[in-house]
Amino acid sequence: MASLAALSPFILLCTFASLLIFLLYSLLNFFTSNRRKLPLPPGSLGWPYIGETFQLYSQNPSVFFASKQKRYGSIFKTHILGCPCVMISSPEAAKFVLVTQSHLFKPTFPASKERMLGPQAIFFHQGDYHTKLRKLVLRAFMPAAINNIVSDVEAIALDSLRSWDGKFLNTFQEMKTYTFNVALLSIFGKDEVLYREELKRCYYTLEKGYNSMPINLPGTLFRKSMKARKELAQILAKILCSRRQMKRESKDLIGSFMGEKEGLTDEQIADNIIGVIFAARDTTASVLTWIVKYLGENPSVLQAVTEEQESIRNCKEKGDKEKFLNWADTKKMPITSRVIQETLRVASILSFTFREAVEDVEYEGYLIPKGWKVLPLFRNIHHSPDIFPDPEKFNPSRFEVAPKPNTFMPFGSGIHSCPGNELAKLEILVLLHHLTTKYRWSMIGSQNGIQYSPFALPQNGLPIRLSLKT
Secondary structure (H helix, E strand, O other), rough: OOHHHHHHHHHHHHHHHHHHHHHHHHHHHHHHHHHHHHOOOOOOOOOOOOOOHHHHHHOOOHHHHHHHHHHHHOOEEEEEEEEEEEEEHHHHHHHHHHHOOHEEEEEEOHHHHHHHHHHOOHHHOOOHHHHHHHHHHHHHHHHHHHHOOOHHHHHHHHHHHHHHHEEEEEEEHHHHHHHHHHHHHHHHHHHHHHHHHHHHHHHHHHHHHOOOOOOOOOOHHHHHHHHHHHHHHHHHHHHHHHHHHHOOOOOOOHHHHHOOOOOOHHHHHHHHHHHHHHHHHHHHHHHHHHHHHHHHHOHHHHHHHHHHHHHHHHHHOOOOOOOOOOHHHHOHHHHHHHHHHHHHHOOOOOOOEEEEOOOEEEOOEEEOOOOOOEEEEHHHHHHOOOOOOOOOOOOOOHHHHOOOOOOEEEEEHHEEEEEEEEHHHHHHHHHHHHHHHHEEEEOOOOOOOOOEOEEEEEEEOOEEEEEEEE
């Protein structure tokens, strides 16, 4: 009896533990079963593997998004570029994913882009590593750093315009060259001239496969792009080696990445440099192409921009100060800045951004499964008549009043917003200053068509003829 009495506390403890475990298991099962009962958002996943990729990229994305939103509402599922996705199209949902609950959604891209840019690129990370990379990129691209390269950007702009004078141009292709050269300047400083052609050759091959299906077979765009990506990494390794031998500090992006305190590997640096080129080039070139089109179609807006820019030029010519543009000059261009904002809204170069749910997430009664891509649809928000009246009309004056929060997100939002937006604005403003004050242009052929590859662009890249004003 004594031994049984001694065991009583142990038996009671085991019984209590068993009851506690049973209770916890029941609660877990209750919440899990409820989570499992949550429906997926409405929508279609399309064909196996291919999904609805072709429907999205073969037409006006506004048509694809609007038809889905009309049929299913502001949240719906689809399947693009090999990934099941949930698309959201309200400011509140965008804020939920990008800002207030951003820890539940890691930045990501389809598999083809991730492999081409490199797994260590800033786009694919959260936490301390992302914070560190963002700080390094901002250090090279914040106003305090880029105000030192305004004259160099201006030199690139002037060289570009001189080479276009009197010619028929594919605006987008020429703007891609301009933005590529500015990107290389911001990354490599004056050293970019030494490697420009090598970098251009490899990168131009790489970019052709960004939106291809990740099928690594001979002859596919993906295979060719991955080969070019390997060559690009070899060129970058050569540049890093040369920099280390010179032991010279610099304030460009590669110098920021190479700091001894940063401890980044060559692979990490290469992934992030390729990523920055990707982020800085086609998007800004697309914006510039649309600006040329909208200014050409809206003479009164072009006149207002031209007068603003001529006023800046005249002030510099009358004074004894430096005749070249400086950072302060770019802050005296409110009309031109509103043109850029309205172009970003109407054209919505980035129709959406990619995030991935890091765990099962409930939103508005729907389940967003772990591992699914989540796409905030900037284009839908920017073209909502409830937010921007008469949304298809190009009207820069609407930005005389700041838009409501989470309704205008051309550079994304939250901790993963584009860290290079100041550089993008700078190179656009500098080019527009000289374009509007010194040149005139006329658009050639029909200007109503739009092509998608994958950015929305005027048909055929907007053919124009450019000439000096007389």
